[in-house]
Amino acid sequence: MGASTPHERLKKTAQHLIEQVLPRPRPLGVRFWDGSLLPPEVPREDTVILVLKRPEVLARLLEPPLDLALGEAYLEGDFDVEGNLEKALEIAESLTPRLNPLEWAGVLRDATSLKKGLKALGVAARLKGRAHSKERDRQAIQHHYDVSNRFYRLWLDQRMVYSCAYFPQGDEDLDQAQENKLELVLKKLRLQPGERLLDVGAGWGGLIVYAAERYGAQALGVTLSKRQVEHARAVIAENGLEDRVQIELRDYRDVRGPFDKAASIGMAEHVGREKLPEYFRTLYQALRPGGLLLHHVITRGPVPPRFSKTVASGEFMRRYVFPDGEILPLWTHLKAAEEAGFEVCDVEDLRPHYAKTLRHWVARLEARFAEAVREVGAARARLWRLYMSASAYQFAAGHLAIHQVLLAKPNAKGQAAVPPSRADLYIGGGYGGR
Incomplete structure (x- = not known):
């Protein structure tokens, strides 16, 4: 032979x-x-x-x-x-x-x-400056969120909510589940008509618009994403809410109060361990005495990955998906919040809900994948499919968790507007609208 x-x-x-x-x-x-x-x-x-x-x-x-x-x-x-x-x-x-x-x-x-030589991937982050400086944070946010509003609209819900949805019955579609989540956040804050609400990391404006429409609040959202601001302002104008809702291109560290209530939904992952104390101090100072903060954040899960750092280094996510992002244990958030002066009033784990949310996103992206490739290119469309599939597995396996923490800024008498039980959250048949 x-x-x-x-x-x-x-x-x-x-x-x-x-x-x-x-x-x-x-x-x-x-x-x-x-x-x-x-x-x-x-x-x-x-x-x-x-x-x-x-x-x-x-x-x-x-x-x-x-x-x-x-x-x-x-x-x-x-x-x-x-x-x-x-x-x-x-x-x-x-x-x-x-x-x-x-x-x-x-x-x-x-x-x-x-072996062969590696290609230069155009979708990798190219950040400059000191980590978690205002300028570098702006670059990090725009790398992920300023991809294309049309791309996100392909697979997000109708309100463009890019965070964990809430499925209390288990069979809700994504639109209903995201509205459930907005309702859950605002009921936990016990938001009242006319109150001033701050939303840090406001995304495409889903929460602030919902708060004005359903609760009669005065709402301000801040984000570092130019495209999110453009979209949110268009939605605010379409709904005639310019007198009650504003969104600004502003760093959370430049926000000044006073506000009655505040929400931070999926934003603290971008803050970083070293800046976490400053983050809580800033929001504490922005609230009136007796005010409430709903802190919604991805945390390290109860089940450690089986892979070593040689296998699961996190470098791919840092380089391509969430540059400078840090997922920390829950206790680091609670410690920093308490040291800033907050009282921890309630903690809820929504881990199974995020696995379900991500699977909805992946299925919707798959259904319109050709459109996604035309909008952002094959590499970026494959990146989102990979990162969201991996995240769904990480939440399902317990490697990642997500917690909603209700924090209070006590008044001079050490009191906050929190009822003695959660019963008021379920009045009217549960979540999903008023």
């Missing part, structure tokens, strides 16, 4: 690497660049196939940190997944590295024959 061809040698090298890295029985299939299939050896209800588009992709996928390597290769289209992407990520976590450091070094040596 003659010598094998270069194509055959590459295929043999790739198969050898897969046999070393994937445990037997193999939980997922692998489709090679020539169309041949290495089938899964474990029967699954949802079969997942890893599709390798070119030989050199394996070399990329095996270089630590693996989350960054996998993410970049996926964005560039070097590999794809047939089947549910969230399920693929669940399988990936179950494949905890079974090789010792010496064996792993041997795998990497074997992979060198497949």
Whole structure:
């Protein structure tokens, strides 16, 4: 027999690497660049196939940190997944590295024959300046949120709410679940007609418009996203709410009160550990004595990931999705809030609701994926599909959690406008409108 061809040698090298890295029985299939299939050896209800588009992709996928390597290769289209992407990520976590450091070094040596140079990905963040300075925070927010209002409109709800929805019955559609969440926030704040509400990190204005329409509040929202401000101002004008609702392009550190109530929904993840005390002091000073703050934030979950930092470094998310973002344990938020003078009145975990919310977003994005690619390009559309699928798994598996914390600024007598129980929240048949 003659010598094998270069194509055959590459295929043999790739198969050898897969046999070393994937445990037997193999939980997922692998489709090679020539169309041949290495089938899964474990029967699954949802079969997942890893599709390798070119030989050199394996070399990329095996270089630590693996989350960054996998993410970049996926964005560039070097590999794809047939089947549910969230399920693929669940399988990936179950494949905890079974090789010792010496064996792993041997795998990497074997992979060198497949290497190629990396492409420069245009969707990576390029921030300048000191971390969590006002200018750098502006860059970080605009990197994620100023992508395209039309892109977000493809898969968000009708009010463009980009945070955890609330599914008290379990079968609500996304529009109803997001309205449930707005109702939940404002009922916890016990918002009254004519009160001044501050929304920091106001997004596309969903909460402040809802607060004026349904509760008769005077509302101010602040954000660092130019496109969010443009959209929110258009919605405010369409609804004739200019006399009651304003949104401004302003850093939360430049907000001055007094306000009766305040909400921070999915904003504190951008603040950073070092700035967390300043964040709570700023909002404490912005509130009147007796005022309330609803602090809604993603936290580290109760179940630690099985992967080491070599595998799950967080670098992919920091580089491509939420630059400078930090997910902290709940206790760090409670400690900083209390040190600023707040009383912690109520804490609720909404973790299962965020997994469900993300699955809605992914399904809606998938349904209009061709439109998304036309709007923001293939790499960015794939980035959102990957990050939201990964996040859905992280919340479902308990690696991430999300908490709503009701905080009070006591008045001179040490009192705040919080009833003795939650009973008032459920008056009128529960959440979902008044």
